[in-house]
Amino acid sequence: MTKQKSGKLVRREKITALVFVSPLIIGFIVFTLVCMIISFGWSFTNFNPISGRMKFDGWGQYVDLFTHPTYKKAFLDSILNTLFLLLSIPVSIIISVLIAALMNSKKFKGKTVFRVIIYLPAVTSVVAVNYIWRYMFEENYGLINAFFHAHIPWLTDETLVKVAMIIKNVWSGIGTQVILFMAGMQNISDEYYEAAELDGAGPVYKFLHITLPLVTPVLFYTIITGLIGGFQMFADVELFAGGHYGARTIVFFIRNYGIGQNLYGLASAASFLLAAIIMIITALQFKFNKWVEYTD
């Protein structure tokens, strides 16, 4: 009797759970999965919704990305630019860990105020952030050049525009990361530190041998989400870099060379390549994640 009752409860619980998650699942199927399948199909055609062309092209669109005189250079450049811009991930992680460690210290005063300040960029409009930083980096009248009495062509030089984007992205990304690292650090039991202090460990030793290893799950999470976000970068190129060729990312290529010309086959092929890159990198990270310390 009790068994029957508990069985019913479990079933009811499962149904309730299903009801709660069903909007998400239905949304995912309709707006993501179906789109993905359609897009995958398009990537093997020369589909153009305006002209109505849709001829099976096999791997033609994928091959065009690397060989067609009109698209080859732009696509390969966009890959290189994207990889360069991913440098903002390690830089922001290093800065975030250091700030989090500093704020986590018992001697640090004004923790709450500082936490709010550092999180502000995360809740500020992306458009506003990009435009403000664009003005700050402007060559002739930007604040940064004015401060250094310099004439650095931040927004017009092929390499410097990427450096400027990395600086901006580090600034706007550390807010969330600091909060995550702080949460990770606060979960570390004091016992570890007390034991280390008894053995005569200094703050640097404790940071390197206790704090850092024990926040590796957070580190792992930030690397994965950072890489996925980094590969999908688009708004910055448009708003901050004004579409400068030195800053064009893969998604920018998809938008401007594919969708912008109504070449949906080409855009779909580039999208699937990008997805494949992201999946492979993510899978590799999971495969080689022995450095991550799971304490429980």
Place this chain on the structure above:
Amino acid sequence: MKRKAKIFTLAMSALMGLSVFAGCDGGFGGGGGGGGGLANTDPFVDDYDPNASYEIDFLGWGDAKEQAIYKRIINDFMTAHPNIKVNYDACSAGEYLTKLTGEIRDLPDVFYLPDTEFYQWVDGGHLLNVLGENGEGVDTEALENVWDNAVNEYYYNPTTKMLGKSEGAGMYALPKDQGPFTLAYNIDLVNEQIAKNNLQDDAEVAALFSGTPVTWDVFRSAMKKLLVGAGENVYGIPYYELEHAVYSNNAEFFGEGARTSQLTSTATVDAVQFIGDLCTDGITPKDGLAGNGDGADNAFYQRRALMTFVGPWDFATIWEMDHFNVDLLAVPYGPGPDREYNTADDGKSTAFIGSMGYCVAQKTKERGTSGASLMLAEYLCFDEGAQRKFYSFGQCVPNLKDMAYEEYIPDSLGIMADEGHTAPESRDIFIDIVDGFKDENDKIGGKPRVLYYTYLTAWRINLEDAINQSGLYTGAVTAREVLEGFNDSFQASLDEMIEYLEE
């Protein structure tokens, strides 16, 4: 458990990766559906009955100001035609084509289409031939008073797949407006520089502001003189338009039908070299073509450039600025292919004309709304009252030739003066551009943007990139080296477009 969690996380990461595709809006493929249910195979104007009621959708773009102007003009149309209800919808220019493409299976009855998109859309069969099957469509008599260039731009021959007026061609849009894009200068800043450098009697500076186009040589020389002592961050122009340089040197990007590259012709090479020379002279900043867009407008508005390129639509903003006096210049011209001035092949001052069309969807024929839709497009294109409102709001120059010459240039009705708008005083330059070259002695004219002539657009981005990345602006390479290096890729792009058209 830990293993399961890992698999789940891995799967979720994979899905996050695939979320690159999220946001697509499903299939475009497959058949039509769409629209109302009134199948009507008669010539389309016959589907209009003055005693019946119609409801049509009109999609446009623009900022809040433009949308407000359109709402007022559409209200006027509905007052004049109480049996036609127009549902006006608009979004920002940046979102517009994405929105329109998303509605491809069920397009609004009337919608804007930039001329640069026209080739693909007309080839795709989405646009109604407004001439009608037996010439019973648009009021062709009224069209005679609309700029010839503007009207001809929207002709297309579905058999030969050629743009422009020809035997057997139909007309697939009515011109919304013509956007002559020419130079405007800051009167006060220029006068300050003239006074500062004692250039009151300088012949080249006087020629530059005389209202007659000057040669590239005079332009460069006068600008260099004007910029003396202007300040470290003040330039002559924030950037120079590629089309203006090429067109004004009697040159082309490609030959007839956009089949063969002419990038390496002497005249085209010299035009690009002119842009490079402006940079090495310090007249434009060293990012050259890359400096256009908002940055150029801001530089001009903030007195960091003596002049910039403007269209009529920019005056809505300029009029709102205090103590900002602006007038127009015709763009300078080059010596042409023989590299000698005062010969038969000299370039002429040629600006590009940005244009958009009011298109009537092919689907309106099935819906039975083609007649009512065409009436709206006609009203917006050439109704006198509507055109008067458009120009008085700083929206555009009139589409109507007589209104432009008799009313807009002299402001004979005092409409612009009443609003406190005197600029631009030389607005006849706008009109000269849209009216095209009337005869051999006419020195000022205009042409559509180069992207109007090509099916795909990536070649243009690639060309600008090749120029911007080349070192032309620092004098490290010549225009010939840049264009010869890019020519094969350009020809491949043209070949690709021809293949597309021949498919």
